Amino acid sequence: MIAGVGASLRTLTHAGRDLVLPFDPDEVRPGHRGATLVPWPNRVVDGRYTFDGAELELALTEPARGHALHGLGSWIEFVAVAKGPSHVTLEGVIEAQKGYPWRMVVRTTFTLDADGLTQSVSVVNESEQPAPWGTSAHPYLVAGAGGVDDWTLELPAAEVLRVAGDRMIPAGLATVDAEDPARFDFRAPRPLVGVQLDHAFTGLTADADDAITARVTAADGTGVEMVWDAECPWVQVFTSDQPGGTADPAHRAGVALEPMTCAPDAFNDDAYPYDTGLAVVEPGETATASWRIAAIV
Numbered sequence: 295m296i297a298g299v300g301a302s303l304r305t306l307t308h309a310g311r312d313l314v315l316p317f318d319p320d321e322v323r324p325g326h327r328g329a330t331l332v333p334w335p336n337r338v339v340d341g342r343y344t345f346d347g348a349e350l351e352l353a354l355t356e357p358a359r360g361h362a363l364h365g366l367g368s369w370i371e372f373v374a375v376a377k378g379p380s381h382v383t384l385e386g387v388i389e390a391q392k393g394y395p396w397r398m399v400v401r402t403t404f405t406l407d408a409d410g411l412t413q414s415v416s417v418v419n420e421s422e423q424p425a426p427w428g429t430s431a432h433p434y435l436v437a438g439a440g441g442v443d444d445w446t447l448e449l450p451a452a453e454v455l456r457v458a459g460d461r462m463i464p465a466g467l468a469t470v471d472a473e474d475p476a477r478f479d480f481r482a483p484r485p486l487v488g489v490q491l492d493h494a495f496t497g498l499t500a501d502a503d504d505a506i507t508a509r510v511t512a513a514d515g516t517g518v519e520m521v522w523d524a525e526c527p528w529v530q531v532f533t534s535d536q537p538g539g540t541a542d543p544a545h546r547a548g549v550a551l552e553p554m555t556c557a558p559d560a561f562n563d564d565a566y567p568y569d570t571g572l573a574v575v576e577p578g579e580t581a582t583a584s585w586r587i588a589a590i591v
Contacts, residue, residue, distance in 0.1 A: 295319070301372040301384045301402045303328035303433055306411055308589035313518045315434035315534075315548035324544060326432045330415060332367040332400050333388055335430030336494065336530060336558035339463050341393070343561035345426050352393035359461045364432070366394060372402070381405040396425035398575075410521075410588025417582075419575040427573040428556035429583050434534060434548030435520065438512030442533050442546035443487040445517070448509040449480040449531065452497030455558065462492065464559050467568050470495070483511070486549070492532045494558050496568075500524065509590060510549050517590035525583040526553035527571050553585045 295304040302323055305316040317324055341352040341362035356363035372384035381403060388398040397420045405412045415429050437445040454473055456465040470479040477489055481499075498506045504523055508531075511517030522529075532550035536542035560570035575581045 296382060296384070296404055297323065297328070298372050298374075298384065299323060300326075300329035300368040300370070301386060301400075302330065303404070303411075303413070303431070303587075306433075306587060309591070311438065311516070311589075312436045313587060313589055315436055315544065326364050326368055327434055327544075329364070329368045329432045330372075330400075330402055330413075331364045331430040331432060331552070332386075332415070332417065332428075333394065333396075333398055333426070334362075334365050334428040334561060335552060335554045335556065336560075337361040337363055337462065338561045339461075339559045343426075344564070345561065346424065350393050350395075361461070362393075365429075366391070367400060372400075375401070376403075380407060390421065394425075396421040396423065398425060398427070410586050412584060412586040414582065414584035416580055417575060418580050419577050422577055424574050424576050426561050427575045427581050428554065428560055428571070429581075430526070430530070430552045430554040431585060432550060432552055433520075433587060434544075434550045435510045435518045435587070436548050437510040437517040438514060440512065442549060444513060445549070446483045446485050446511045447480045447531075447549065448483040448507075448511075449495060449529070450499040450506060450508070451481070451495035451529065452499065453495065454478045455494040455496070457493065462558075464494075464557070464566065467496070469497075483509070486533060490533055490535050492530075492535070494528050494530045494554070496528045496557070498527060498529065506553075508551055510551075511590060515590070519588050519590055520551045520553065520585060521588065522553040522583075522585040526555050526585065527569075528554040528557050530554060530558075553583075555581075555583050 352362035
């Protein structure tokens with residue numbers, strides 16, 4: 295089921311079991327659970343960036359850390375512009391505003407078939423100037439019985455983005471085997487018990503079909519996988535560690551896997567010595583990305 299607010303994936307099941315952490319139709323969406331993240335994923339540090347010579351400042355939507363979090367589309371209403379028995383296309387508009395002075399028309403299509411649920415996102419720049427752009431999704435994957443500490447993660451990522459302090463400001467890339475392999479190296483499947491992650495990874499390895507696949511599996515071998523391609527050279531992994539701990543039902547109840555077209559704070563691309571993947575969409579042009587969620591049975 296898809297919610298119009300934020301073009302959010304509300305529920306997804308296979309053979310009666312949840313593949314994502316759900317929320318109810320009459321419930322205010324918990325945080326960014328299942329939301330489509332546009333026109334940037336993750337954070338813009340201090341909400342400030344410079345683009346095409348202009349200094350811009352965004353509202354701080356993550357006040358505890360002082361950043362602009364997960365774009366401008368999470369709480370706008372997307373409306374259905376096409377639908378059928380196995381697909382729906384939603385459209386939303388990011389209007390030009392303080393801090394992001396471009397009009398971007400976003401369309402996202404969810405298609406359900408035997409291979410799983412595929413979401414594609416496209417944007418058209420309806421402004422007269424080039425616009426910075428990034429996108430992602432924010433599903434919390436559920437492998438099966440239990441929670442994060444009962445599951446195994448497989449992630450074909452060779453590099454992890456270091457972060458500085460509680461504000462999680464990017465602090466450079468490191469290889470997963472050199473930085474802290476017990477925490478970051480999941481190139482071979484490994485249990486998540488006791489592992490806390492809220493980190494971006496890159497250096498992703500694709501298979502022979504140019505697909506990048508991350509898997510979360512339960513002890514009985516069931517699970518869920520997320521598949522994407524080179525349009526998303528980054529992925530954020532969050533083990534849903536909540537400030538309230540076990541008093542919060544969402545605490546370590548799902549693994550957020552967020553394939554991203556760009557790195558955290560990519561709007562400040564010039565500040566970093568690595569390729570952040572920031573896209574610049576020219577007037578009238580389109581940018582696209584997609585990913586798929588499927589059951590492991």
